[in-house]
Amino acid sequence: MQKLKKYFFERKTAVVAKELLGQILVRKTEKGLISGIIIETEAYLGKEDLASHANRGKTPRNQIMFAEGGFWYIYLIYGIHHCLNIVTEKNNRPGAVLIRALEPLRGLKEMKINRQTENIKNLTNGPGKLCQALKIDRRLNQTSALNADSELFIVQSKISIPENKIKKAPRIGVDYAGIWKDKPLRFYIKDNLFVSKR
DNA sequence: TATTGGATCGCC
DNA sequence: GCGATCCAATAG
Numbered sequence: 001m002q003k004l005k006k007y008f009f010e011r012k013t014a015v016v017a018k019e020l021l022g023q024i025l026v027r028k029t030e031k032g033l034i035s036g037i038i039i040e041t042e043a044y045l046g047k048e049d050l051a052s053h054a055n056r057g058k059t060p061r062n063q064i065m066f067a068e069g070g071f072w073y074i075y076l077i078y079g080i081h082h083c084l085n086i087v088t089e090k091n092n093r094p095g096a097v098l099i100r101a102l103e104p105l106r107g108l109k110e111m112k113i114n115r116q117t118e119n120i121k122n123l124t125n126g127p128g129k130l131c132q133a134l135k136i137d138r139r140l141n142q143t144s145a146l147n148a149d150s151e152l153f154i155v156q157s158k159i160s161i162p163e164n165k166i167k168k169a170p171r172i173g174v175d176y177a178g179i180w181k182d183k184p185l186r187f188y189i190k191d192n193l194f195v196s197k198r
Numbered sequence: 199t200a201t202t203g204g205a206t207c208g209c210c
Numbered sequence: 211g212c213g214a215t216c217c218a219a220t221a222g
Contacts, residue, residue, distance in 0.1 A: 042205070051205070053218095061218055079216030081206050098205055128206050173205050196206095201221080210212075 002156040006146055009069030013088040013095035016069075017043035018187045020086075020154070022161040025102060027134040028151045031110050034134050036102030036124050037157070040188040040195050042171045044085070046094045051177035054094035064142045065094040072152060074131075074141040081128030082137050086145060086154070100127045100172075100186075103194045126196040165190045172196070 004023060009016055018041075026035045044052040044065075053062040053075075064073045065087055073085040073096050085096035102124040104111055111123045111133040124130040131137065136152065145153045168184035175181050188195045 044205070053205080056219080059219070075205090075218090076216065078204060078206050078214075080214065083205055085205085100205085126206070171205070176204090199222085202219090204216105204218095207214095208212105209214105 003146065003150075004154045004156055006068065006070045009086060009088050009145075010090050011069075011088065013045050013097060014043040014185060016086075016088045016095075017041040017097040017185065018166060020097060020099070021166060021187055021189055022157045022159060024105065024155040024157055025099065025130075025134070026153055026155055027107075027136065029107075029110070029135055032107060034107030034110050035105040035155075036130070036134075037105055038099055038101075038154070039103050039192045040099075040101035040186070042098040042100060042187070043088075043185040044096050044098060045185075046089075049177075050180040051171060051174035052094070052096075054096075058094075062094070065096050066092055070144055070146040072140055072143050072145060074136060074138050076138060077128070082131035083127045084131055084136055098127060099130065101125050101188070101192075101194050101196045102130050102133075103192060104133075121193055125194045161189060 020038050020041050047055050054065045068091040071087040084099045088095040115133050123133045167190050169186045170182050171186045
């Protein structure tokens with residue numbers, strides 16, 4: 001049960017996004033632990049990346065993207081859903097990885113309650129869905145994933161994902177981003193049943 | 199101060 | 211394919 005540490009996150013965002021595949025996201029709640037294997041991520045880079053919230057510089061919402069690695073960046077999208085990101089790179093180097101999908105591991109019962117469905121494949125196969133399943137909202141925004149008392153953190157997996165099981169693709173929902181919409185900054189595990197769908 | 203549109207989801 | 215529903219970001 002080894003938490004990922006600061007040096008893991010303080011690297012190039014695309015590298016972190018890729019290496020997060022297979023790692024385990026853990027949520028501590030009053031009802032116990034809820035966890036899942038990270039099977040899909042997207043990298044959002046700095047001000048050059050037209051799809052990234054950081055591209056217009058620091059604002060009240062995105063300021064945590066400019067912090068040192070290992071903080072959570074959680075925001076509300078479309079007025080309804082939350083998106084979960086982990087901040088990457090060193091202080092003043094904006095970047096974050098969007099966690100798009102999980103393979104459920106523990107706390108299945110809680111996830112079903114939180115998501116109001118019995119269908120396991122529909123619990124965590126999308127960024128908004130996994131936040132609902134793990135009870136993640138903006139109360140956790142700007143908190144650290146690195147502390148002993150973190151309510152949300154990532155545990156190192158014993159199993160590493162072989163290179164030939166990792167797929168790269170353009171990011172989803174960023175058609176407005178010019179040449180950046182086609183960059184292969186989305187990473188997912190091939191043939192995994194919980195990859196989000198278009 | 200007003201307007202616009204989004205790193206989504208679920209139902210029509 | 212479209213509406214839900216909030217609020218950050220920008221323009222005026």
